[in-house]
Amino acid sequence: MIPMVNLKAQYAEIKDEIEQGLAETIDRCSFILGPNVQAFEQEAADYLGVKHAIGCASGTDALHLALLAEGIGPGDEVITSAFTFIATAEAIKYVGAKPVFVDIDPATFNITAENIELAITPRTKAVMPVHLFGQPADLGAIKALCDKHGLKLIEDCAQSFGARIGGRQTGSIGNAAGFSFFPSKNLGAFGDGGLVTTNSDATAAMVKKLRNHGSDVRYYHDVIGFNSRLDEMQAVVLRTKLKRIDQYNQARRHAAHLYSDLMADLPLTTPYEDGVGEHVYHQYTLLCERRDDVIKALQDKQVGCAIYYPVPLHQQNVFKDECKGVALPVTESVAANCFSLPICSHLSDDHVEEIVSVIRETLS
Numbered sequence: 001m002i003p004m005v006n007l008k009a010q011y012a013e014i015k016d017e018i019e020q021g022l023a024e025t026i027d028r029c030s031f032i033l034g035p036n037v038q039a040f041e042q043e044a045a046d047y048l049g050v051k052h053a054i055g056c057a058s059g060t061d062a063l064h065l066a067l068l069a070e071g072i073g074p075g076d077e078v079i080t081s082a083f084t085f086i087a088t089a090e091a092i093k094y095v096g097a098k099p100v101f102v103d104i105d106p107a108t109f110n111i112t113a114e115n116i117e118l119a120i121t122p123r124t125k126a127v128m129p130v131h132l133f134g135q136p137a138d139l140g141a142i143k144a145l146c147d148k149h150g151l152k153l154i155e156d157c158a159q160s161f162g163a164r165i166g167g168r169q170t171g172s173i174g175n176a177a178g179f180s181f182f183p184s185k186n187l188g189a190f191g192d193g194g195l196v197t198t199n200s201d202a203t204a205a206m207v208k209k210l211r212n213h214g215s216d217v218r219y220y221h222d223v224i225g226f227n228s229r230l231d232e233m234q235a236v237v238l239r240t241k242l243k244r245i246d247q248y249n250q251a252r253r254h255a256a257h258l259y260s261d262l263m264a265d266l267p268l269t270t271p272y273e274d275g276v277g278e279h280v281y282h283q284y285t286l287l288c289e290r291r292d293d294v295i296k297a298l299q300d301k302q303v304g305c306a307i308y309y310p311v312p313l314h315q316q317n318v319f320k321d322e323c324k325g326v327a328l329p330v331t332e333s334v335a336a337n338c339f340s341l342p343i344c345s346h347l348s349d350d351h352v353e354e355i356v357s358v359i360r361e362t363l364s
């Protein structure tokens, strides 16, 4: 059996360090916004090359708080991708704004500056690109477009921790960004967690307030906020893994490149790298017209595989009505042909070869 993500192998290497950190936290009994959350926020800000990093309860909350702090609200339109996890659009709906879905680039699966520009209206307030599967969106062009039209740029970095664009980290370029520490993400906690990053002092101050009941000083409340803090125990886990994130992402890239080399002659499309952004392979996602045959063969051999994402957001029940008439041909065709293979920081070359041989047998 080869799982999509081998969290156990990763844990085995760092077990002692994490257990010691958790035991110290339990002894200290400082569970809410304690020293590890503070230290992790500083370490993450340093790593990401950003002025402020604020922990919160999940990636979904990180996007929600970032949008709120940037002043996005009812009546505003936010341009984003339909080829993503639902949370991207949920966050936009939570603030009362309208997600406007635009089509993706068939090679990178990310929304493009050209498609965004065509969707801009007088109500457009922000653009929320997703660095999907760990592949950085084309933020050079997208940021220039946002600057030209006076739009906020909020990055969905849930899948891109550690990915760089021309030497800069995703999450350090837009007005604000949201990261997720869901256990299977590139930097994963032992439960839920999230992070907002920004270079703006005002945005950072508002996110800090919002995540803690609208309060800076205990029992004095300035706005209606939320209970959305990063847990102290999760911060222990994240600090341990953050030290190793480059090694983890390097291992993902190694496995991805091996997959692509071994499958170069097969009738499928392996992931594209544009040479500007450094893909960190949160997912290794291919296109294949015979996807269903491949998936069945992998399932028969107990090899993990999954479809991210089978139904684009504009076709989901929840958005069907408000997206009547929206056609996104590239998104729809990618969703109909994509599938993802196991990838993580601990996938051996032998397993990659084994998986490829199952696919080769199926397609030949």
Ligand SMILES: *Cc1c(COP(=O)(O)O)cnc(C)c1O
Pocket (backbone or CB within 6 Å): 058, 059, 060, 061, 084, 085, 087, 088, 130, 156, 158, 159, 179, 180, 181, 182, 192, 193, 194
């Ligand atoms: C995982 C994910 C989120 C949400 O993160 P949670 O921590 O699960 O709330 C948002 N956007 C994308 C693209 C994701 O993959």
